[in-house]
Structures are given as C-alpha cells and as structure tokens.
Amino acid sequence: MQIDWLTVAAQIINFLVLVWLLKHFLYAPVTAAMARREARIAERVTAAREREDAAERERGRLHARMDRLEERRDAVLEQAREEAEREKQRLLDEARAEVDDKREHWHQQLRDEQRAFLKQLRRRTTEGFADLARKALSDLADVGLEDRMVATLGAWLDNLDEDERQAFRSSRELVVSTGFALDDNRRGRLGELVRAHFGADKHPDFEHDPALVCGIALTAGGRRLAWSLADYLDNFERTLAEHLDQHPGERTDTASNTEPESERQADAATG
C-alpha cells in the first residue's frame, strides 16, 4: 500500500474537472429544466385556479339569476292564478245571481198563472157544475137544486145524535146561510125543519152567503152544520193544484184549506 503523489495530484485535478463538467452538463440543465417545469405547472395550476374561480363566480351569478327568475315566475303565476280565481268567482256569482233571478221570475210567473188558472177554473167549474147539477136534478126529479139542498139539510138534521141536537137546541140564535137566494116557500120549509127538530120557539135567521157558492149551512152557538158545492170544488181544486204545482210548499192559497166542511159535520167544534 503506497501513495503515488503524482496520481493523487492528477486525481485531484480530474475530480475538479469532473465537478465542473457535471455542473455544466448535468446539474445546471436538469435543475433548470425542473425549475421550468415546476414554473409551468405552477402557472397552469394558477390558471386553472383562476378559471375555476371565474367559473365559480359565473356559477354563483347564474344561480342567483335563476333564483330571481324562479321567484319572479312563481310570483307571476301566483298573481295570474289569483286573478283567474277572482274572475271565475265573479262570473260564477253573476251566473248564479242571474239564474236565481230567472228562476224566481219564472216561479213567480208560474204561481201567477197557476193562481189565475185555478181561479178561473174554480169559477167556471162552479158555475158549470151548479148549472149541471141544477139541470140534472130538475130534469130527473122535477125538484130544484135548492130544494134538494134543503132536503139534504133535513136529512142531516134527522141523523143528528142527541148531544148535537141538544147543543143546537140550547143556543138562542140559529142562522141558516145559503149560497143562493131563498124564496118564501123555501124559507118556510127551512123554518119548519128547524122548529121540528129544535123546538117550536126557534125562528132561524136567513142570510145569503156567496162564499158557500152552492150550498146551505146551519149555524148556532159556535156549531155549524153545512153542505156546500164549494167543498167539492175545493177538493177538486186541490187535486188540480197538486198536479200543476211542482213545489208542494208553494200551493196556492185556495188549496191550503181543502177539507170539506161536510166531512167534519157538526163534530168539528170551533170556538
């Protein structure tokens, strides 16, 4: 083991030369290349970050704009909906009011017509029926209708029970009402009938009552015994009215009191 100092000197020089060569050909270029690459990468990263920031800002802006548009759209839609609802309600109310008016008007018209018709019908039927009955009774039995009514009253008086008879008898005043004019002959017959049933001291008063139409009634002390063609006509009229009237609650006034008085006879005591 020995040291060759010439070689040592040469190797020192060799090493220093190699240091210079490698610094020139290796370290400097590679370091510079890496630095450049890093700079480029940093540049790209910066650019990408800037683009990202810009995109983020743009996104935020568009988002805000979209939100505003949506809010505006919702508001417009809501307004339109409310307006449409109000308009619909208004039209519905108008139509309903119009329909109500028309219906009320029609009902009124119908009631008027019905009332007029029934009134006319009642008048004509009464007249016609009275004429017909009178003519038929006259033709068949040579007895006037008025006589027949007097006879009917007599038959009812015959059939009165004792209580009723007593009630009539005890009353002071007896009134015989007729829907037709009485002649003296019939007055006499009626007076006799009354006296025969209720006592010889009884002298009935006679009065003409057009409301009976074609009938006869005996009234005494709140009791009443009557037969009238009006009862039948009321019945007939009620039947007609029921057919004509589509609303049972709107019956005509004439149909409200339809029970024939004859059916109640004397037991329908009134105060």
Place this chain on the structure above:
Amino acid sequence: MTISPDQIILWQWGPLHINATLAYTWLIMLLLTGGAWLITRRLSTGPRLSRWQNLLEVLVTGLKDQIRDVSRQEPGQYLPFVGTLFILIATANLLSVVPGYMPPTGSLSTTMALALCVLIAVPLYGVLHRGPAGYLRRYVQPTPLMLPFNLIGELSRTVALAVRLYGNIMSGTVIVGILISLTPLLFPIVMQLLGLLTGMIQAYIFAVLAMVYIASASSAQHEHDDERGPGG
C-alpha cells in the same frame, strides 16, 4: 498479485507516467460527461419525459434531498461537489462488474485525492459562510487547549475517509481475485454482487460524511457537532 491499479503503468515518459487508475478515471469521466451531455441536450419541460431524463431528475432530486436532510440547508451550492463525489465513486464501484476493469477507488492515491478535496472544501465552505475569523474560532472552542485535538481530528478524519473507501473497495477486489483462484464458479459471483452493494454504500457514506463535515463547518448551529465519529 496486483492489488492496486496504480501499479499498472500504461505509459511513461521520464518521471511522468499514466497508470490504470488515471486511465479508468478518465474513462469514467468520459462516460459521465458524455452521458450527461447526450441526455441534457434535449431536455423536456413539459409533462412527458424521456426515461433517461427521468433517471437524471431522480438522481439530482435524490441528491438534493439527501444534502438538505443532512445539512438542513438549501442544497444548491453543495450539490456540484457532494453530488460529484457520490456519482464518481458510485460509478467507479459499479463498473467493477465489467471484466478486466479495476475500480480507481481501489487505489489509495484516488481515495486520498478525494479525501484531500474534502479536507480543502471544508474550510473553504466554512470561510465562505462564516468568514475567516468565524471559521477559525471553532478550532479554539470550547477552550484554546482543544486546538491541537481539533487539528488532529481534522487530519485523522480525512485519512479515515480515504482509508475506509480504499480498504472496502480494494478488499472486495482482492477477495474476488482470491476466490476465483479457489472456487471459480458461483461463489465469486455472489461476492461480486456483494461488492456492488458495498460499493454503493461506500459511495453514499463518503458523500454523506463529506456533507456532514462541510455542513458542520459552515453552519453556526452545528458548531459542536463536527466531531462525529466516522462510520463505515
């Protein structure tokens, strides 16, 4: 048996001569410089790299990281010196797999030359960083009585650097030579592989120790760490 390439004289003119150590060293210098020049002619700065450029970048980055770790300073100014030490020694040792090649690091003249370079570089970097007074003050710390010991330590570690590298590489070569004469087949190959590993480790140790010495001399905060015992 020739154990040092110094003894192989290729050319002689009077007292001047060229031995195998110098010749192999020039060969290595040619290889390194030529290779570096070929690769760094067209360096890419884009994202796509050639594999050779990648190799050089890995090498340079690794050297920088090692220097930064050891010195805790920016590696820029130390890289040419320490990096060249490592690359030269590693290449010289790795080429020993080539038949007929004798590593120049197996010559005490080469290792002494490299150790002398470190011996000179340490005060140079120290003076550069701390000034002449600042550098020289470390020899009389903690007390002027330590001056002789500091000087002896400076010299001895230089000798240790040189002898450690020389001994490891020379011994590897000698062992392979002896084994070839005894068991010519497999065993020498195993020892050659071991020699490759040893060569890389020695290159690393030499470079790192050089860096430690330089860093301890040039850094104020490492004033008292400069007497680290040589490893290896």
